[in-house]
Amino acid sequence: MRTRVWWAVLGLVGMTGCAAVSPAERAQRVSADNKERARLFTEEVYNQKRLDRIAEYVAADYVDRSEDAPTQLRGPEVVRTQAQAGFELFPDLRFELLHVLAEDDWVMVRWRAVGTDAQGPTDDDGRPRAVTLQGDSLYRLRDGRFVESWDLTDRLSPLLQRGYKVVPPTP
Numbered sequence: 210m211r212t213r214v215w216w217a218v219l220g221l222v223g224m225t226g227c228a229a230v231s232p233a234e235r236a237q238r239v240s241a242d243n244k245e246r247a248r249l250f251t252e253e254v255y256n257q258k259r260l261d262r263i264a265e266y267v268a269a270d271y272v273d274r275s276e277d278a279p280t281q282l283r284g285p286e287v288v289r290t291q292a293q294a295g296f297e298l299f300p301d302l303r304f305e306l307l308h309v310l311a312e313d314d315w316v317m318v319r320w321r322a323v324g325t326d327a328q329g330p331t332d333d334d335g336r337p338r339a340v341t342l343q344g345d346s347l348y349r350l351r352d353g354r355f356v357e358s359w360d361l362t363d364r365l366s367p368l369l370q371r372g373y374k375v376v377p378p379t380p
Contacts, residue, residue, distance in 0.1 A: 240311040243350045247309055247316045250355070254292060255304050255322075263288050268354040275360040288355075299324025299340070316348045329371045340370045 230238070250266040253259045267285040282290060295302060302324035310317045322342045332338050344362035348355050369375070 236313055239313055242353065243314065243316045243348075244309045244311040246350065246353055247311075247318055247348060248306060251304050251306060251318070251320070254288070255295075255302065258292075258296060260289055260292060263292070266355055268351060268356045271354075271356055271358075273358050273360070275358065278360075298326065298328055300327055301325050314350050316350065318346045318348070320344060320346065326367075326371060332372075338371055340367050342367055 246266065250262075253262045254266065263285045267288050269284045271284050271287060273279070273282075273287050273291070279287060279290065299322075302322055304320050304322045306318055306320050308317075308319040320343070324340060324342075325337045326340045327337055329338060329340070342362060343366065344360060346361075347359045349357040365375075
């Protein structure tokens with residue numbers, strides 16, 4: 210009887226060892242989970258305008274390292290402030306994720322957003338203009354929450370869409 214129990218224990222230990230996750234598999238899982246977090250964050254916070262969900266995605270020590278980002282704010286309040294400002298300018302803003310790439314704790318998102326410019330110049334009929342924005346966001350996550358981000362956004366195209374002209378300097 211002891212021999213059977215011993216072999217059963219050895220069998221269970223052996224199967225558990227086989228079920229262990231390799232470092233490569235773990236890295237793939239973390240990358241896949243982080244990609245999904247970036248997708249859900251964009252959908253819930255920006256497309257559904259569920260600002261109450263920001264704290265589920267953004268760490269308390271989060272920092273936006275983008276050019277012109279507010280330096281005095283940290284954590285979810287940074288994202289809330291930026292999202293509210295964006296919704297004031299573009300009440301119907303909608304994001305589409307074009308590419309989402311991840312490696313370990315890093316996620317790169319290529320996105321396009323379309324919204325009606327509520328405060329900008331109107332079109333020839335006096336209606337607000339639809340504006341398309343494009344950019345890239347690089348996120349670093351820790352335990353499934355954003356801790357740092359960098360955004361690079363095309364700033365010229367929205368101006369041209371609003372009717373502004375690029376005038377070369379006179380010599």
